[in-house]
Amino acid sequence: MENQTRLHLVLIPPPLKGHITPMLQLATILHSKGFSITIAHTHFNSPNPSNHPIFNFLPFFDGLSKTQITSKNFVDIASTLNTNCVSPLKETLVHHIAKLEKHDEKIACIIYDGFFHFIDSLAKELKLPSIVFRTTSATNILTYHVCAHLQTKGYLPLQDSKSLDLVPELELLRFKDLPIFNLTNPHDFLHSISKTLSITPLGVIFNTVESLEDSSLNHLHHLYNVNLFPIGPLHMIANEFDNISIVREKDNCISWLNNKPRKSVLYVSLGSIASWEEKELTEMACGLVKSRQNFLWVIRPETVTDVSSWLESLSEDVKLGVVERGCVVKWAPQSEVLAHEAVGGFWSHCGWNSTLESLCEGVPIICQPYFGDQRVNARLLSHVWKVGLEWCNVMERNEVEKVVRRLMVNQEGEELRKRAIELKHEIRLSLSGSSCDALDGLVKCILSMNV
Ligand code: UDP
Numbered sequence: 001m002e003n004q005t006r007l008h009l010v011l012i013p014p015p016l017k018g019h020i021t022p023m024l025q026l027a028t029i030l031h032s033k034g035f036s037i038t039i040a041h042t043h044f045n046s047p048n049p050s051n052h053p054i055f056n057f058l059p060f061f062d063g064l065s066k067t068q069i070t071s072k073n074f075v076d077i078a079s080t081l082n083t084n085c086v087s088p089l090k091e092t093l094v095h096h097i098a099k100l101e102k103h104d105e106k107i108a109c110i111i112y113d114g115f116f117h118f119i120d121s122l123a124k125e126l127k128l129p130s131i132v133f134r135t136t137s138a139t140n141i142l143t144y145h146v147c148a149h150l151q152t153k154g155y156l157p158l159q160d161s162k163s164l165d166l167v168p169e170l171e172l173l174r175f176k177d178l179p180i181f182n183l184t185n186p187h188d189f190l191h192s193i194s195k196t197l198s199i200t201p202l203g204v205i206f207n208t209v210e211s212l213e214d215s216s217l218n219h220l221h222h223l224y225n226v227n228l229f230p231i232g233p234l235h236m237i238a239n240e241f242d243n244i245s246i247v248r249e250k251d252n253c254i255s256w257l258n259n260k261p262r263k264s265v266l267y268v269s270l271g272s273i274a275s276w277e278e279k280e281l282t283e284m285a286c287g288l289v290k291s292r293q294n295f296l297w298v299i300r301p302e303t304v305t306d307v308s309s310w311l312e313s314l315s316e317d318v319k320l321g322v323v324e325r326g327c328v329v330k331w332a333p334q335s336e337v338l339a340h341e342a343v344g345g346f347w348s349h350c351g352w353n354s355t356l357e358s359l360c361e362g363v364p365i366i367c368q369p370y371f372g373d374q375r376v377n378a379r380l381l382s383h384v385w386k387v388g389l390e391w392c393n394v395m396e397r398n399e400v401e402k403v404v405r406r407l408m409v410n411q412e413g414e415e416l417r418k419r420a421i422e423l424k425h426e427i428r429l430s431l432s433g434s435s436c437d438a439l440d441g442l443v444k445c446i447l448s449m450n451v
Helices: 015-031 074-084 085-102 121-123 136-154 186-197 210-224 234-241 252-260 278-292 307-312 316-325 334-339 352-361 373-384 397-408 411-431 432-449
Strands: 009-013 038-043 055-061 107-113 131-133 171-176 204-206 228-230 265-269 294-298 326-329 343-348 365-367 389-390
Touching: 009 015, 009 085, 015 038, 015 107, 015 131, 015 136, 015 234, 015 352, 038 085, 055 085, 074 085, 074 397, 085 107, 085 121, 107 121, 121 131, 131 432, 136 171, 136 210, 136 373, 171 373, 204 210, 210 228, 210 411, 210 432, 228 432, 234 334, 234 352, 234 411, 252 294, 252 334, 265 278, 265 397, 278 294, 278 307, 278 316, 278 397, 307 316, 316 326, 334 343, 334 352, 343 397, 343 411, 352 373, 352 411, 365 373, 365 397, 373 389, 389 397, 389 411, 397 411, 411 432
Parallel strands: 009 038, 009 107, 038 055, 107 131, 131 204, 204 228, 265 294, 265 343, 294 326, 343 365, 365 389
Antiparallel strands: none
16 A cells, blocks of 8 residues: 555544553554554543654544543443434544545545444444444453343343353353443343444454454354454554654653562552542552562552552551552553563453453463453453462452462462463464454455455
């Protein structure tokens, strides 16, 4: 495509950090393949255009301005966005199409996040080819299909936080691992998710690796007969092309890591949405100090209004322990942290991006899922890939101490670390193998719609 006019793609992420980041990574990769990229995004949580000078940005109205997305209001906000954004996005796209037509150009394809399920009918109405991008694991999407099916067979309620029974048709998961939220109408939710697979004419992109999720990808292909493009891990592929990122000064936490012995630090970060009570944070702090391991801990400002005062409120010995062994930050450059040789373990909520980032660096995980797909990922990490410790999730200092030492000190942790390194090499091979082939397949697919 080098000597021709670039074909135009419009990529549409929802306003969630864990969705925007992989969409921008996909955009970087597709730009390197010769496409011109426009990101259509909500005003709420909008990406910063000056960090991505090679893309065009099209903001559209969402009606959410001051909202904060938490695990408690997640489903309501998803539903509000899928209603509020219909007309504004339509207007924005119509305007963009008209602008391109003046130069005899058109949108070659829109790539939208499956979170925005309303976009399928909008694309059809505007006669635009569309592809869905899924930012969770393929296994997670498969569970939605299976849940919808089980529901029709009368399994209710589907999610049971205690049941260890295996789910029929999906035997690697127990009922307690299902990603179903506490919904008033789970049927609509499940239906909207599986709809984005069954209706899309061109295909579904996954940020995953074929060798990790072979059986779920085959199962999905068999069920829906759509093109599946497992192009992952996107953050690693995008890194190869992303030479425009602004060079920033090294974060303080990296200098802190530089002074720690190899594999001696536990990185603690429970994602960009999950929230905890101060009481739980205090138990975490006490347990971490009692474990006598080094730790780098991300506490987001939304979790505690004033981290310094909370730290001050801890007992003297815990405070001293945090100063001696810990580094507490509001945000960390996570991929860089996980790649650092001082990091020997990750205590994670098991969001899909965090899961992939950890797998790519061979770092074993203490799995503490909160909601949605995190439970599925935790099960994959602990039961299928065997690089994670399933944890009881009771935020109590002695339990915290025990689990940290299991991962960082005991033989059990060493075994997980060995397995994580093997998996890391396997994933890296896929960069020039299956993921590269899937990317070529995606490019061909888009081009074939525009000959
Ligand atoms: N992240 C980061 N620094 C932090 C915490 C999180 O860079 O201090 C990034 C992390 O690398 C990942 C994303 O935020 O790419 C979180 O996405 P994930 O899917 O793991 O979880 P979510 O926040 O969506 O629950």
